[in-house]
Amino acid sequence: xxxxxxxxxxxxxxxxxxxxxxxxxxxxxxxxxxxxxxxxxxxxxxxxxxxxxxxxxxxxxxxxxxxxxxxxxxxxxxxxxxxxxxxxxxxxxxxxxxxxxxxxxxxxxxxxxx
Amino acid sequence: xxxxxxxxxxxxxxxxxxxxxxxxxxxxxxxxxxxxxxxxxxxxxxxxxxxxxxxxxxxxxxxxxxxxxxxxxxxxxxxxxxxxxxxxxxxxxxxxxxxxxxxxxxxxxx
Numbered sequence: 155x156x157x158x159x160x161x162x163x164x165x166x167x168x169x170x171x172x173x174x175x176x177x178x179x180x181x182x183x184x185x186x187x188x189x190x191x192x193x194x195x196x197x198x199x200x201x202x203x204x205x206x207x208x209x210x211x212x213x214x215x216x217x218x219x220x221x222x223x224x225x226x227x228x229x230x231x232x233x234x235x236x237x238x239x240x241x242x243x244x245x246x247x248x249x250x251x252x253x254x255x256x257x258x259x260x261x262x263x264x265x266x267x268x
Numbered sequence: 269x270x271x272x273x274x275x276x277x278x279x280x281x282x283x284x285x286x287x288x289x290x291x292x293x294x295x296x297x298x299x300x301x302x303x304x305x306x307x308x309x310x311x312x313x314x315x316x317x318x319x320x321x322x323x324x325x326x327x328x329x330x331x332x333x334x335x336x337x338x339x340x341x342x343x344x345x346x347x348x349x350x351x352x353x354x355x356x357x358x359x360x361x362x363x364x365x366x367x368x369x370x371x372x373x374x375x376x377x378x
Contacts, residue, residue, distance in 0.1 A: 189368075196355045196368030197311065210365055245310065255301050255318075255359060257366070259310035 156180070158260035160246050166266045172234035175263045179227070179248030186223060187257065188231050189245040197245055203229065204251070236267045270294050272369040274356060279375045280346055288341045288372045290356030299359040300332050300339045301366055306352045311368075314341070314354075343374070351376045 159178040167173050179186050184205050189197035200219065202210040205226035214221065218237070223229040233240055243264050247257040271293040280286040290300070299318035303311040317323055317332035317339060329342040343350055353373050357366040 194371075196357075196371050198368070199365055202365060247311075255299055255316040255366075256313045257301075257311075259312070261310050 158246055158248055158258055160244075160260035160263055162263055163261060164264045164266075166268065167236055168268050169238055170235040172232065173236050173265060174230055174232045175244050175246075175265075177229045177231070177246030177260060179229075179246070180258055182250065183248035183258070184226070184251045185249045186229050187245075187247040187249075188221060188229070189247065191243045191245055191262070193242075200231070233265075236265075238267050241265055241267045270358075270360070270367055272356065272358065272367065274354075274369045274372045276370070277373045277375070279377065281377045282346055282348060284346050285342065285344050286346060286374065288343075288354050288356075288374070290339045290341075290369060292337050292339075292356070292358045292369075294337075294358040294360055294367065296361040297334070297337070297358055298361055300330070301357040301359065302328075302330050302341045303355045303357060303368070304352050305355065305371070311355065346376045348376050348378065350374060 161176050186203040188200040191197045201214045201221050203223045206223050221231045243262040245262045246260045249257045273291045301316045302314040304314050305311040315330040322331045327344045332339045353371040355371045356369045359366050
């Protein structure tokens with residue numbers, strides 16, 4: 155069974171530029187999460203989807219961040235414009251609705267904003 | 269409100285037993301998960317407790333006391349490959365969000 159796939163793995167951009175991250179969850183997983191992880195800290199939830207519906211986006215900085223999960227499968231997280239403080243690892247995770255305590259994480263996208 | 273405490277670092281030797289504690293204040297608490305993350309890697313699920321008591325999975329065990337808002341992860345027969353960060357993650361309401369703690373960095377020495 156394929157795991158959670160994310161791309162790109164690394165991204166370096168200049169501040170004020172846009173950037174997008176893509177995630178393909180495990181097949182059949184209804185719930186998809188986007189997390190941000192700063193160095194030395196735990197993952198911080200940005201947004202959670204149940205199928206195509208964003209059920210919790212309270213921690214998403216909506217002035218510059220946006221996300222979508224069309225058709226309830228793949229998801230894209232976008233930052234526009236990026237700021238220096240956005241440098242972090244962006245993790246995508248998925249789970250089934252009946253076992254949401256077990257989240258499967260992708261390898262993450264390491265973003266560096268210069 | 270929410271608060272979460274874990275020791276920032278723990279050091280032990282191969283073959284030893286180590287306990288990583290987690291205290292939480294989580295509104296609507298439902299259960300507690302534990303994740304392991306190696307440097308540069310993704311978090312991987314270790315265990316989940318919804319009920320009080322001890323859950324054992326191989327060398328790893330996890331304990332929960334709901335009345336004390338406390339849990340721990342017990343790692344036995346430590347191996348070098350256990351060197352990683354360990355996160356407790358309380359579940360806030362059934363099927364809702366997990367809040368990850370700051371993590372405990374475990375170093376296993378030869």
